[in-house]
Amino acid sequence: MTTKYIGILEWVKQQIQDEKLKTGDKLPSIRLLAEQFQCSKNTVAKALLELEKQHIIYAKPKSGYYVVDNHNTSVHHQDIAIDFLSAGPDQRIMPYEDFQHCINQAIDHYKEQLFTYSDQQGLFSLRKELAKYLQHLQVFAKPDRLVITSGSQQALHILSAMPFPNGKKNVLIEQPTYFGMIDALQANGITTFGIEVTMEGMDFKKLEKLFRTDDIKFFYIIPRCHNPLGHHYTNEEKKKIVALAEKYDVYIVEDDYLAELDTDLKADPLFAYEPNERVIYVKSFSKVFLPGLRIATVVLPEKMISSFVHNKFSADFNTSPLSQGALEIYLKNGMFQYHLEKVKKLYSNKMNLLLEACSLYLPTYVQFTKPKTGFYLTIFLPSGIDVDKLIYMLHENHIYVDNASRMFLSEYSQKAIRLSISQVNETKIQLGIRQLAAHIIDLYEKRNYNVLSFKSYL
């Protein structure tokens, strides 16, 4: 039976790879397959069950088996692509199976709560668990101050739009910064000021002036593993920023999305230096865990909670309780801590490889940031280079990078590309950077790349 069984598995996979069976196509019936492979219907049924488990086919009751997806094309694409663009976690360490157990357990545990409208602030039991978890990151707050949001993007969107206790109107952001924040501010029509950040930090005199004169409601800051630079502030700098915010009655929105990857165990969040509920701490679980869960938490000053929750309610009632329940179990049973160990090692190895390759191969007229950890590194290009053209040339060679222009307000605009190490395969980093360097040299020194037309891949 084993060989017939394996024969059926391989035959179906081959048919899909050769595109003889495409997404949505129906498989031959069990009877026909049994005849074709000269085996019992039972053997065919077992093979089909296995293919179902591998998510290659799915069953429609009383109809038959159908192909889920054409795996062939995506596998081929993954084989040749060098992906410095994608910013979700490395798919190879996404804890699908462990999490599947947690989802099943969550359904068993919380049957009634999971499939109805639930607490708008987030499941209390999860908030309790998160309050405990945040202590590892030096964030000490009672569960009552936590709100669960549908990703940190939702928290940033709500904070951009809602009134703050200081009655001020404008927002200050680092330049460059996370483009999703720029989008949220623009969508909400908020007047936005910028302050330049480099790997050496920022100008505190400028910061003080902006705080003093520009009616700043809050300062949005990414304190470590900065997106897109990879910059980290020192504890001293963080203390200074909090003190200035106190002095001028400015709130701080601290986006600590990659806190877990920080290799400096003494590094604190700004939140740790605020005695007066001045810092709003936003923690996503997308980058170190599963972006599709859409779960983040935000720690708010007591006086902002009801207004924030009201705004959240008007956006989506509540964050999916199924995701919340499963995350709670994942945190409780220690699987998350175990997962984090693997995550840290993988990304820090990839970042080291990227830094080494950039130092070895990029021409000297190109500046690049040198993050100690995190997902991102930014390359600043000389003014003679057409960034869209470079991205087009790379794209033609299956190398994908991000144009950093959308990470700047227009008045701060610079020629730069952002590289992400999160999904690139470590075996391809060096090759990718060698090719990137060759294209930069081609464009900048030889200036001989002729394309009749090219479009931007933003």
Ligand SMILES: Cc1ncc(COP(=O)(O)O)c(C=O)c1O
């Ligand atoms: C700095 C930063 N903050 C927040 C987010 C939003 O993450 P999510 O909404 O998935 O929690 C991202 C996503 O890329 C990000 O890079």
